[in-house]
Amino acid sequence: MRIAKSETMSVRAAPEVVGVRHAVRKWAVELGFSLVEQTKIVTAASELARNMVDYGKGGTLTLEGLDDGHRRGLRLIFEDHGPGIPDLAAALRDGFTTGSGMGLGLGGARRLSNEFEIKTAPGEGTRIAITRWRGVS
Amino acid sequence: MAEKGWAVLAGLLRANAQEIVNEWVRLQRQDLALRNNLLKAGELEQQCRDFIELLSRALETGGGANVNTSDTWAPVRDFLSGISRSRARQGFSPTETATFVFSLKQPVFDVLRKNVAAEELTDRAWDITTLLDALGLYTTETYQKGREEIIARQQQELLELSTPVVQLWEGVLALPLIGTLDSARTQVVMESLLQTIVDTGSEIAIIDITGVPVVDTLVAQHLLKTVAAARLMGADCIISGIRPQIAQTIVHLGVEINDVITKATLADAFAIALKRAGLAVVRKASAGRAAGAAE
C-alpha cells in the first residue's frame, strides 16, 4: 500500500476546526468519495479536531491519500502533545455528556470510519488515525 | 536458460509456422467441438498465426524468462489478455480459454521431435513446456479478471434497477424491497429513499419487505437506521410486510423496533398513510348505478 499524497496542517484553535472540515472535504471529493462517505469522514474529522483543540491543547492533522492497488482511501492522523486520555475505555463508550468529557466525539469518529487507531497515555499526548476507503460502507 | 535454446525454438516456430498452426487449430476445434459456432471461420486461424509470430519475436528478442513481467513479453501478454476477455464475453469456460495456449504444446513437440537432436530434445521440450504453462496460467488469470469485471458491472446495473422508490400518492412514498438484501445494496436503497423524500417533499415512506426472504441483524439495523434518519429529516417510515418468521428473528436478535410503526401488508400501511395525510378514499355510489351493471 502506498501513500500517494500527504499534507500536514496545524490545528491550534477553535476557528481552525472549520479549516479542517474544508480540507478533509476537498481531499474526499478528489478521491471520488460518495456524498455520504464525504459527510462521514468530514464529520469524524470535525469531532477529532475539536477534541484536539479542547483537550489536547492543539496539535497537527496529517492527511494521507492511500492506494492499496484495489481502492483508494483517505487517512487522517490527529496528533497532539497534550495531557493524553486518562480513561480510554470510558472515552470510547458513548456518553452524551455536556460540559467536560468528549461525549460522542471519540466513539462517534470510530463508528464513522472504516479503520480507527488510537495511541494515548497520561502525559504522553494522543495520536489518532482514522481511515475511510472509497466504496466501503 | 541458454540463449541459444530460445533462439533455436524461435527459428523452429517460424520455419514450421503453417504446419504448427494447422495442427493447433485442428486440436482446438476438436476440444471446442461445441463452441465452433462462436468462432468465425478463419478467425481462429488468424489468432493462431498472430500468436506464433508474437511468440517467435519475443523469444528472439529476450529469451523465455520472466514472461509475466518483462517488457519483451508485453505484446504476448496483451494479445492473450485480448483473447481471454473476448472469450469470457462470448461465454467460454476458463478451461476452454486456456486451451488456446495449452493445445499448442502438441504441435510444437511434433516439430521438435522431427528437427532437434536427441540429446537436446529434452531441454527444448522442457523450455517450451514451462513457457507455455506460464502463458496458459496468465490466460486463465486474465480470464478471471474479465469475468469479475462483468460481474461487478452487472451487480451495479442490478443495484440500479432494483431500487425503485414509488410515489403512491402525494406525500406518500413506497419502497418495495425484493430479494436478499446485502449491506451494500441496502445502503444504496436507503440513500435513494431518503433523497426521494427530499425531492418529492413526502412525509411518509412505506418500506415493504414482503419480498425479502431473510432479515438478519445487519439488515434490520440498516432498516432502523433509515427510519431514524428519515425522522431526523422530518418524515416518518412505516415498515410493512413483516412475516411471522421475520418478526421472530427480530425479537430473537433483540433489535429495538418498538417505536417504529409496522403493518402486516402494504395495503394496511397505505391506509394509515392516507389517514395521516388527512386523505380518504370514497366510493362514488352514483357511478355504479349509472352503468346499470349489477355489483
Add this chain to the structure above:
Amino acid sequence: MEQRIPILKMGRFLLVSIQVDMDDRTAMTLQDDLTAQIVKHRARGVLIDISSLDVVDSFIGRMLANTAAMARILDADTVVVGMQPSVAITLVELGLSLKGVRSALNVERGMELLRSIAEGGESEAEPTDADREE
C-alpha cells in the same frame, strides 16, 4: 472570524437560516441570540433552517438540542428543517439523538407544524424522549 447569523421575526415565530459553515463561537453566539430574541419577542416557536449545512457534528447537534431545551423552558417550540440525507445518515451513525427537537422537511411544513402546535391542536404526536432515543 466573527459571524452573526441573522434571526428573522415572522409573527410569533423566529426564523433562522444557517447558511455558513459555523465555527464554535458562531454557533454559541447564535444560541445566545436566539434565546434572547425568544424572550424579547415572546416568540411561540423557532424554525431553524439547516438545508445549507452539509455537516452537522456533535457540537452543532448539541447546540440545536440545547437551543430547543431553552426554548421549551421559555414556552417556545423548535423545529429544524431541511436536513440533508447524508447529514441525517451521519447523525444516526454518530449516535446523536436530537432530543426535544422536532423536524420538518422544509420551511413551509415547519411553519405549518409550529402553527398547529401553537394553536393547541397537534397535527402529529408529541415527540417524547422514547421516540428520539436509539
